Amino acid sequence: MQKLGTYEFNIDAYSTDFRGKATLSLISNFLLQVATKHAEKRGFGYSYMNERNIAWVFSRLMIEIYEYPHNDMKIKVNTWVSDTNKFFSERSFSIENEEGKIIGYARSLWAAIDVTTRRPTNLLNLQGLADFKLEHPCPIDGMKKIFPLKDEEPLGKFTVRYSDVDINNHLNSVKYIEHFVDMFDVELFKTKDIQRFEISYQNEVRFGTRVKLYKKEEADGVFILEMRSDDCTVSSARVIWK
Amino acid sequence: MQKLGTYEFNIDAYSTDFRGKATLSLISNFLLQVATKHAEKRGFGYSYMNERNIAWVFSRLMIEIYEYPHNDMKIKVNTWVSDTNKFFSERSFSIENEEGKIIGYARSLWAAIDVTTRRPTNLLNLQGLADFKLEHPCPIDGMKKIFPLKDEEPLGKFTVRYSDVDINNHLNSVKYIEHFVDMFDVELFKTKDIQRFEISYQNEVRFGTRVKLYKKEEADGVFILEMRSDDCTVSSARVIWK
Numbered sequence: 432m433q434k435l436g437t438y439e440f441n442i443d444a445y446s447t448d449f450r451g452k453a454t455l456s457l458i459s460n461f462l463l464q465v466a467t468k469h470a471e472k473r474g475f476g477y478s479y480m481n482e483r484n485i486a487w488v489f490s491r492l493m494i495e496i497y498e499y500p501h502n503d504m505k506i507k508v509n510t511w512v513s514d515t516n517k518f519f520s521e522r523s524f525s526i527e528n529e530e531g532k533i534i535g536y537a538r539s540l541w542a543a544i545d546v547t548t549r550r551p552t553n554l555l556n557l558q559g560l561a562d563f564k565l566e567h568p569c570p571i572d573g574m575k576k577i578f579p580l581k582d583e584e585p586l587g588k589f590t591v592r593y594s595d596v597d598i599n600n601h602l603n604s605v606k607y608i609e610h611f612v613d614m615f616d617v618e619l620f621k622t623k624d625i626q627r628f629e630i631s632y633q634n635e636v637r638f639g640t641r642v643k644l645y646k647k648e649e650a651d652g653v654f655i656l657e658m659r660s661d662d663c664t665v666s667s668a669r670v671i672w673k
Numbered sequence: 674m675q676k677l678g679t680y681e682f683n684i685d686a687y688s689t690d691f692r693g694k695a696t697l698s699l700i701s702n703f704l705l706q707v708a709t710k711h712a713e714k715r716g717f718g719y720s721y722m723n724e725r726n727i728a729w730v731f732s733r734l735m736i737e738i739y740e741y742p743h744n745d746m747k748i749k750v751n752t753w754v755s756d757t758n759k760f761f762s763e764r765s766f767s768i769e770n771e772e773g774k775i776i777g778y779a780r781s782l783w784a785a786i787d788v789t790t791r792r793p794t795n796l797l798n799l800q801g802l803a804d805f806k807l808e809h810p811c812p813i814d815g816m817k818k819i820f821p822l823k824d825e826e827p828l829g830k831f832t833v834r835y836s837d838v839d840i841n842n843h844l845n846s847v848k849y850i851e852h853f854v855d856m857f858d859v860e861l862f863k864t865k866d867i868q869r870f871e872i873s874y875q876n877e878v879r880f881g882t883r884v885k886l887y888k889k890e891e892a893d894g895v896f897i898l899e900m901r902s903d904d905c906t907v908s909s910a911r912v913i914w915k
Contacts, residue, residue, distance in 0.1 A: 443709045444719035446702075447840045449880075456836060460688075467685050471745075477686035478745055502840060503713075503720055592855035593862060594698060598689045598744060613834035617880050620835060638691075638859050 434565040435511045436469035444502040448620065452499040453506075455625055456609040459492065462524055462537055463604060465510045469522075475560050477598075484546045488632075489604045490519065494537040495571050495627045498528065505529050511565040517553050518542060520560060523569040536571045574629045577667045580657050585643040586614055591636055602636035602665075611656045611668045614646050619672065623652075626673035634665040676807040677753045678711035686744040690862065694741040695748075697867055698851040701734065704766055704779055705846060707752045711764075717802050719840075726788045730874075731846045732761065736779040737813050737869045740770065747771050753807040759795050760784060762802060765811040778813045816871045819909045822899050827885040828856055833878055844878035844907075853898045853910045856888050861914065865894075868915035876907040 440461050448454045470476040470487075480486055500506045507527040514521040519540045526535040543552040554560060589610065597603040607630060636642060636658075642665065645657040652672040658665050682703050690696045712718040712729075722728055742748045749769040756763040761782045768777040785794040796802060831852065839845040849872060878884060878900075884907065887899040894914040900907050 441710075443706055444840050445705050445709055445846070448835065449838050449840060449842050451840050454836060463687050464685055467687055468683075593690065593857065593859050594696060594851045594855050596691050596859075598686050598691060598693050600691050604687070609836045613836050615835065617835050617838075 432473055434563050435509055435567060436465060436472070437507055437509050438465045438468065440506050440508065442500050442502055442504045442506065447502045449617075450620065451502045452624075453501070455494070455496070455612055455628055456605050458496065458526070458535070459494065459608050460605050461506075461508050462492070462494070462510070462539070465508050465524070466522055466539070469510050473559070473563055475557055480543065485543050485552050486546050486599060488542045488544050489539065490542050491540040491574055491629070491631050492537065493539075493571060493574055493627070493629045494535065496526070496535040496624070497626070498534040499624055500526075500528060500534065506534070509567075511567050512560070512563045513538070513565065513567065513569060515554055515561045515564055517555055518551060520554055523567065525569060536569050538569055538571060538573070571627075574631065574669070577629070577631060577655055577669055579664060579667070580645050580647050580655060583645045583647055586646050587644040589642055591638055591640045591642065593638075596638055600637060602640075604632065607632065607658065607666050610642075610644065610658065611670070614644055614656060615654075615670075623672045625670055627669075627671040629669040631667050632665075633667065634660070634663050636660060636665050674715055676805050677751055677809060678707060678714070679749055679751050680707045680710065682748050682750065684742050684744055684746045684748065689744045691859075692862065693744045694866075695743070697736070697738070697854055697870055698847050700738065700768070700777070701736065701850050702847050703748075703750050704734070704736070704752070704781070707750045707766070708764055708781070711752050715801070715805055717799055722785065727785050727794050728788050728841060730784045730786050731781065732784050733782040733816055733871070733873050734779060735781075735813060735816055735869070735871045736777065738768070738777040738866070739868070740776040741866055742768075742770060742776065748776070751809075753809050754802065754805045755780070755807065755809065755811060757796055757803045757806055759797055760793060762796055765809065767811060778811050780811055780813060780815070813869075816873065816911075819871070819873060819897055819911055821906060821909070822887050822889050822897060825887045825889055828888050829886040831884055831886075833880055833882045833884065835880075838880055842879060844882075846874065849874065849900065849908050852884075852886065852900065853912070856886055856898060857896075857912075865914045867912055869913040870910065872908060872910040874908050876902070876905050878902060878907050
């Protein structure tokens with residue numbers, strides 16, 4: 432079995448944004464899709480884990496897009512396991528346009544938990560996972576610390592509904608990204624693009640949870656976003672516009 | 674070129690609902706995907722229309738699902754043009770599980786408008802479209818009239834954001850379905866399924882529009898839903914639970 436997985440997608444017109452460009456949540460959806468397929472084919476996907484009463488937990492995603500693909504374009508997404516240690520498996524991605532030019536990269540960190548105890552599982556015990564580690568270029572930075580916001584007023588809120596929740600009974604990973612991206616004014620998308628997006632998934636969010644959204648401009652074009660339930664911060668993100 | 678188009682999908686675990694079943698919006702998304710691909714391949718897709726300054730307008734969808742496909746299942750979606758007249762093109766769908774058993778049907782109505790005048794275009798002038806008409810079984814009823822709700826109080830509301838809007842600058846067709854489905858309590862999904870869903874797209878919804886949601890039980894397990902902007906009703910739906 433090849434260590435590198437390559438998957439093709441079409442950017443359908445009806446699924447793009449108002450500019451005809453793929454949205455960050457669509458691209459993230461592709462990344463999750465290929466992560467699922469790649470892992471499943473190599474024997475450590477959702478079903479394999481489920482049988483052993485463990486589950487993957489998506490912990491972080493860093494994504495950089497240099498040219499957003501637009502409607503009716505085909506793209507290729509490459510994915511591979513770039514590192515594995517006791518606590519985390521790092522999965523990386525590169526995105527190519529039709530000419531084979533790299534238009535984006537992403538890195539993601541995954542932990543695994545015991546479904547009953549909710550405690551982390553040692554990833555080195557996952558037979559075969561480490562064997563798939565591949566050295567392959569993914570020249571983007573890791574995540575710099577995101578300091579908690581303090582005195583900001585909430586800019587928006589939502590309640591977690593049926594469509595927001597995934598098979599693990601938590602807010603779907605792509606929905607976080609959608610809510611974060613929606614905190615920006617539409618006008619900004621007319622002249623700029625999100626060039627880099629970092630998200631840290633900190634706490635699980637369940638049905639009926641009321642979530643508040645916070646935003647602060649950290650530097651010119653660099654924003655820190657936060658999502659909080661009544662009890663805790665559930666996710667933070669850093670967004671860099673170019 | 675074959676009149677019938679057949680497309681395969683995998684129900685990825687991460688994209689299912691909390692029961693591990695495909696959501697109605699995921700299935701609707703597949704329908705739109707195959708509609709797009711089928712039309713594009715046969716020369717009357719988004720790009721062809723766009724070059725002629727016309728656009729498809731999704732008008733109605735009726736969908737029946739007898740067995741919701743669950744995570745890690747493969748399904749096939751068949752689509753064909755079932756009728757075409759001056760004003761509407763009817764596109765039908767059938768959905769098969771891995772054993773080739775039909776688990777659902779859908780029918781959709783599409784109009785075309787001149788992008789500049791926003792007036793309907795005669796579909797019989799669309800070269801070749803009528804030639805693709807195919808007689809193929811889709812034994813589900815058309816839509817019965819949905820009478821406007823009157824005295825109900827709004828049950829929810831939302832503001833149309835960046836991620837809600839498609840390439841035509843309107844609320845994405847699948848998002849309507851998501852918002853409608855989210856009006857039901859999660860508890861209902863634990864014992865029942867939406868067996869039939871009908872939606873009528875009445876008015877375009879744009880960025881920043883504030884939308885209110887209304888619901889009424891018309892008969893046992895049959896609900897009428899309505900989405901209204903400050904000015905008008907933008908969409909209605911009938912949902913039948915079984």
